[in-house]
Amino acid sequence: MTDVPADFELLASTRRALLHRIAVAQAEGRSPSLVAAVARGGEIVWEGSRTMMDGHGPDGTVQYRIGSISKTFTAVLVMRLRDEGLLELGDPLEKHLPGTGVGEVTIRQLLSHTGGLAAETPGEWWERTPAELRPTLADVLGKEPFRHVPGQRFHYSNPGYTLLGSLVEAVRGCSWEEALRAEVLEPLGLRRTSAQPQQPHAGGWAVHPWADVMMPERVEDLGLMAAAGQLWSTTRDLARFAVFLARGDERVLGAESVREMRTAASPAEQGIAERGYGLGVQLMESGGRLLAGHGGSVPGFVAGLWFSEADDVAAVVLANCTSGLPPGTVAADLVGIVAEAEPRIPEPWRPLRAADPADLDLVGPWYWGTAPFALRLTHEGLLELSPLGAMGRAARFRAAGDGTWTGLDGYYSGETLRAVRRPDGAVSHLDLGSFVFTRVPYDGGAPVPGGVDAEGWRGIG
Template sequence: MIDPVQDLNREQAPAASTVRALTRRLAVDQRDGRVPSVVAGLVRDRATVWTGARGRVNDSAPTPHTQYRIGSITKTFIAVLILRLRDEGLLELSDPVERHLPGTTFGDRTVAALLAHAGGLTAEPPGPWWERTRGTSWSELADRFSPETTPHRAGRRHHYSNLGFAALGEIVARIRGEDWLTVLDREILVPLELTRTTAMPVAPHARGWAVHPWADVLLPEPAHDGGAMGPAGQLWSTVTDMLRWSTFLGGDTGDVLHPDTLAEMSDPVVVEDGDGWRSGQGLGLQLLRHQGRRLVGHGGSMPGFLATVWADRTDDSGVVFLANATSGIGGALAVGLLDILVEQEPRLPAEWRPQATQPDPELLALTGEWYWGTAPYVLRLLPDGMLNLTPMGGRGRTSRFRAAADDDGWIGLDGYYAGERLRVVRRADGEVGHLDLNTFVFARKPYEPTAPIPGDVDPGGWRGSATY
């Protein structure tokens, strides 16, 4: 078993009782799932706070640097590459696939739909079971396409598609003019120092195994190069690299991706389980609502391997597990480990401190009460210079706003007003008259007569029951 504080931030190492609970949970799942080996880890505040392992790899305990195949977690990297292209103006999420990848049977589906598994594509590519078959080129794969590769109309439902991500990887390659693995290495792996994330295994690495359902014996699983299907599940990685990827998904994006773009990827596009959804899908990221928290990340499986990475932005924490078995262990382990950390190491509230910089007097003057009709709102100035508009009673539309790049007001970042423009409208004397939020007028008083309320305000003013 790994030393619980090996490679860790020792100041944040959990208590011995927490380490014991985490290790026991890992041990129970490894034994009950009959998994040859499993490694796991937790991060909090962008630092590793625990790693653990059970089982054997080549007769030795696995370490944080032992590679496992991460399967569909590969899709999260492809999604980031696509969003980088969007941010550079080289594609739009609304682009039809045909614009960048001509000649398919799903050219009318959009890039965004493929990212969200809402394009209606079949789950698996035509031909033999791709995960156990040496891969082909994109042109060879495309020759097999037929109307059966699109069993659903676009947007009808969430239908997980490995084929869709193979297409997205090919789009990356065609726009960049080089294979997606080269692009991945330059744009993500090197900047984030993910030195043990590779296309094919590099020692030390685990071998993939199938465990007999009724006997304690093993069967080796193949680990072919996926070829054109590689973007759906090719990569190998370590718990160390995946914990860094968890912090990325939690918001520590460095220079690789703008935080606003990551937030866009993390918004639910489709849900998998209907009303009161628990599982959903963003743009290349899986979403999970768990005990009042929303996790973002992805699971992965390939013959002989299982993996999961989650980031919990509410707690600024994350979890990873990697195992070398075709089945026997699942996502319950990951959320179980995260629950132990949250329950046994509850956070202390951060100290309140005044902001370090002098506030802009004009922004400070905007704060306070505003009314949309009769609904009271509060506008607050945040320490990072953004504005936060919140309903006073707790019921209504809340959004944060960042100053627009063109200096024409503020742009909503989240909530109902995401993407909408907030403008400060001044009177002839230069004083602030009202706020215009995409045609909604916010005034300092309920239905203030001097504000340009559409339909005008009744000149008779407010009245009592005698005139009701």
């Protein structure tokens, strides 16, 4: 592990709590081994492991299979194609990968598991059988590939991500593995992440549910299903990948694109995505904080990667057992331990470099009907709308360059905020997606929808 900057080094009590959590997880989950890492401030600040072998604990360089966390890597490749203008997320699959028989499904639907495709392949369990049983996409999809109408609901689909892997190959003209290596792994320095195991790596085990005995699990090459669950990685590589998913990296995907990935694109489904599913990213709530990441499992291995953007903390847990250990829960707990014991220290306040007087005209109190709001101009050059009462919708807005502002999040995401001025240049009111905000409640001098009573405000005499 690299030296930890003094500003991010964890307290001894926090490190003890992290070690205790993974020790309980390994013992109660009866995993042959477990390895974990925590990142804060963009750096790995803690690593720990527990193992059944005395004096031989794995470290952050040992590979484990990560299962469906592979899907997040595949999603990054697809988002790169979008950012390069080679496709749109709303494109039907048929436009770029013809002949699948499910070409009406859009790329966005595949990324967000709303394409209506089956959860698994037809025939035998694909994770425990040779890839030669599924040599073509027709074998992966089967004769009845759909379980739901596309776009109707969230339904997790492994074949859907196989299609995305084949899409990457069709557009790039190279294998999924080659594209991943050149476009994601090498730029991010993830040198211990690979499609095939590289020493040192853990062996996968099945632990008997009712006896403290175990047997080795077979390792199968997944073939066409690789994009859904093939990868091997380490806690150090995955902690760095989590930092990328939280911050972006212009060599791979910018901050806006990774933010889009971790924004809910489909509704929640119990046990899979507690706060919805983004574009290759699961969302859940743990301890009152919103986490983004992904879980993974293949025979012999389970994995969890979760991070809190608000707390700037990420955690990864990898174990080599087929079941019994919930690595996603453990990783979420590690995030919570650090966030609660050592809350994030906010960045120093800084002023704007320059403020446009026209923008300053907009700040201060506003009213939507009788509901009070405040509009602030931040040092980032954004406008922040915040309710001052018990009810109301908050949002941030970015200048669009034409005198208007575009909503970035929440109810007003994508909506236009416009300052309407009087002939003398003074601001009359704000128009936000047809909602009129005035400087005083129901300003009779502004075009309040429905008008304002001519007698104005009055008591009852």
